[in-house]
Amino acid sequence: MAQYPNYYPNNNMQQMYMGYTPMTTVQQYPQYPQQAIPQQSQFQPQQTIPQQIIGLNGRYVDDFNTLSANDVPMDGNGAIFIKKDKSEIQLKNWTANGTIATTCFKPITEQNFENNINMPQINLNGLYEDMRALRGEIAERFDRLEKSMTNSTNHTTNSMAKTSVSKIKKETEAE
Amino acid sequence: MNMMQLLNALQNPQQFAQQMMNNSQVMQNPMAKNAIQMLQKGDSQGIENMARNLCKEKGIDPDEMMKQFKQQLNIR
Numbered sequence: 001m002a003q004y005p006n007y008y009p010n011n012n013m014q015q016m017y018m019g020y021t022p023m024t025t026v027q028q029y030p031q032y033p034q035q036a037i038p039q040q041s042q043f044q045p046q047q048t049i050p051q052q053i054i055g056l057n058g059r060y061v062d063d064f065n066t067l068s069a070n071d072v073p074m075d076g077n078g079a080i081f082i083k084k085d086k087s088e089i090q091l092k093n094w095t096a097n098g099t100i101a102t103t104c105f106k107p108i109t110e111q112n113f114e115n116n117i118n119m120p121q122i123n124l125n126g127l128y129e130d131m132r133a134l135r136g137e138i139a140e141r142f143d144r145l146e147k148s149m150t151n152s153t154n155h156t157t158n159s160m161a162k163t164s165v166s167k168i169k170k171e172t173e174a175e
Numbered sequence: 176m177n178m179m180q181l182l183n184a185l186q187n188p189q190q191f192a193q194q195m196m197n198n199s200q201v202m203q204n205p206m207a208k209n210a211i212q213m214l215q216k217g218d219s220q221g222i223e224n225m226a227r228n229l230c231k232e233k234g235i236d237p238d239e240m241m242k243q244f245k246q247q248l249n250i251r
Contacts, residue, residue: 099232
């Protein structure tokens with residue numbers, strides 16, 4: 001077997017590749033033209049738009065007693081703290097006189113709703129209707145009373161007239 | 176606000192209050208707005224009450240804080 005000339009005297013790999021043509025190995029990694037290489041200097045810096053944080057201040061807490069005044073932001077916006085068991089929500093914010101105002105929100109459960117039903121509540125519309133009915137009844141009774149009094153007065157007058165007439169008749173008869 | 180600004184504010188509180196009134200960011204804060212209004216009116220008692228409330232909420236002794244403040248400014 002004819003041996004190829006040793007173009008790479010230090011490269012023993014040449015002998016392993018018998019059909020190896022040295023011309024193809026000059027540039028194993030073709031270089032890209034320089035224009036195609038993306039250069040960062042050609043890029044224009046992107047304008048960073050300041051991101052506005054849209055949301056609420058606050059966090060979930062195990063116990064509201066763990067909160068301190070530093071947890072409430074002093075920028076005028078309040079902070080919402082939610083208990084992890086969802087039993088209560090507290091809204092805290094600094095007031096104008098330097099104190100922290102706390103507003104508590106509690107969910108309305110079925111048990112609480114039943115308790116509210118048993119509480120005495122004033123039904124104004126029903127009360128007004130009752131008053132109208134009572135007024136009508138009182139007026140009706142007054143009318144009846146007035147009629148009865150009128151009748152009794154007439155009866156008394158008539159009876160007195162009859163007795164007087166009968167007396168006169170008797171007197172005339174007696175004469 | 177650095178110490179120099181604070182010193183300038185103490186020297187001329189009216190001017191300081193006017194500068195703060197022109198700052199929209201400050202005027203959006205109800206506590207700051209109330210403090211500046213009291214400063215303009217000269218309501219020192221109101222400002223002191225506000226400071227005491229703040230210290231109470233933060234768990235700070237207001238008298239001790241005032242003492243340290245005076246020490247920093249070398250005021251007797």
